[in-house]
Amino acid sequence: MDTPIYILGIESSCDDTSAAILCNGKVLSNVIANQEVHSKYGGVVPELASRAHQQNIVPVVQQAIEQANITKEDLCAIAFTKGPGLMGSLLVGTSFAKSLALGLQIPLIDVNHMQAHILAHFIKDTNYKTPPFPFLCLTISGGHTQIVKVSKYFEMEILGETIDDAVGEAFDKSAKILGLPYPGGPLIDKYAKLGNPKAYAFTKPKVSDLNFSFSGLKTGILYFIQKQQRINPNFIEENLNDICASIQYTIVEILMDKLKKAIKKTGIKDIAIAGGVSANSEIRNRLQLAQKHFGWSTYIPKFEYTTDNAAMIAITGYLKYLENRYSDISVTAQARLKVTD
Ligand code: KG4
Ligand code: ZN
Secondary structure, eight states: OOOOOEEEEEEOSSSEEEEEEEETTEEEEEEEEEOGGGGGGTSOOHHHHHHHHHHHHHHHHHHHHHHTTOOGGGOOEEEEEEESSOHHHHHHHHHHHHHHHHHHTOOEEEEEHHHHHHHGGGSBOTTOOOOOSSEEEEEEOSSOEEEEEEEETTEEEEEEEBSSSOHHHHHHHHHHHTTOOSSOHHHHHHHHTTSOTTSSOOOOOOOSTTOBOOHHHHHHHHHHHHHHHHHOTTHHHHHHHHHHHHHHHHHHHHHHHHHHHHHHHHOOOEEEEESGGGGOHHHHHHHHHHHHHHOOEEEOOOGGGTSSOSHHHHHHHHHHHHTTOOBOTTOOOOSOOOTTO
């Protein structure tokens, strides 16, 4: 039997406080404390987020250790999110990870949140086939929209990315226009299941190469809704399912069009998705269909490893641990960090 290597992962880049324990790449626990406080503000309030992280971090880490049935003395290393994200939120996880690593006299490993979303595919799970190198990863989250070529664990290249809003923002801002609370992405997904995706047509943006743009779509949706409301003030209430289905269909079409282009350009047909928006049921369905119809091999992570979670931080930490890639205690949080950094 392999020597057990226990890694604690800590994630605090935005509005979720999460801690996970992995043993040799397998998840023993993955605790996530969501912050309900932001929903009434229509978006994440940075100051409230860092305060909530401060309250949550100790109990969340304690719970992760208890659920894994180990003690903190069993830990071999501590991995934490260095960035990108909200500075105040990142600082809570960073300083906690540093103090615990110092106290336990074990290695500290900094993790790039964007790489972690992608490397979540390498969490060991008997029911999950990991993608072979090289593969293309469509990273779709609240802050990012990218097509990344992944040649090795830590060798990534951005082939295309958004020039304005991220796809998660397109979902959340559209939801806000419809009067839905933050984050609206999962709600659009829920109502879309009951609606007709072809009920309303929204113009898709024209962006060159493999780049994306979502700000025009958001404006198009706003003007469309305002126009319809002038005719019928109850337009949203009476047609919510169809509106959500049509918005979701347009967004997923934009993503699929670019993926097809990327495959044509690179010849790589192993396609993975990552990030919070990859929880979306329509994108998951469409990728499964593409597997059947276009001969792609698609890799869709388990639902719980798509939105922000510490298991993805811990697996990235484990892969770095195997390569002895530790951080110095002077390491600092970085609000801006590219997937290639
Ligand atoms: O990766 P993530 O948890 O946080 C960031 O790093 O941004 O992604 C959060 C984003 C939010 O915009 C949220 O609305 C979106 O993912 N999201 C969804 C779904 N679940 C989460 N968007 C569409 N459909 C979903 N089912
Ligand atoms: Zn994320």
